[in-house]
Amino acid sequence: MTVIERIDQDLKEAMKAKSEQRLSVLRMARTSLKNKQIEMQKDLDDQSAFAVLKTMIKQYQDAISDFQTAGRQDLVEKQQQEIDILSAYLPPAMPVEEVEKIVKEAVAGMQASDMGKAMGAAMKAVDGKADGNTVRAIVQRLLSE
Structure with missing residues (x-):
């Protein structure tokens, strides 16, 4: 099962479970993957999908540093939860x-x-x-x- 298929399957499960935050993150991930697919004009392989997800995680990490500077701990926690959701789809990091x-x-x-x-x-x-x-x-x- 490819990463995109796993995200689609988990998206359906999040809808059924009415998990708003997970659903929102997976929708954004799916949209980013679809946009990259349109840009490349071909289906994405897992490596390309991982690159898109890593880019999203990097954006969330940048947002976390901005929120910490602004003293918005609630938004820092929300962004960290979103990073955790996306990180589940990446391969384990090399030691x-x-x-x-x-x-x-x-x-x-x-x-x-x-x-x-x-x-x-x-x-x-x-x-x-x-x-x-x-x-x-x-x-x-x-x-x-």
Whole structure:
């Protein structure tokens, strides 16, 4: 079952359960996925769907930092719940040790000393299975050694 099919199925279950917040988040996710599908003019594979969901999560995280600055704890909690709902559809994150091993191999393989080139190689190597901030921290540490 693809991610889009899982979201559609959970959308129906949320309607039946009258879970307003879950229903709202899944509708937004479905709309974003549909818009991306129209933009690409082809069906989305799971990797493309994951990219759309990660973009949505990033937007929610940005909103959380804005709400914290404004002192709106109620909205921070709401956004965090929405992130939790969307995160359930993403593959589990790769352990930091495994990310570090892959990044070391990628950076050593190309003898990169420039941050940009090293990040490019590292991000290709982890193939979206790790958070960019985690990869950046590892690359910075490796380059400073």
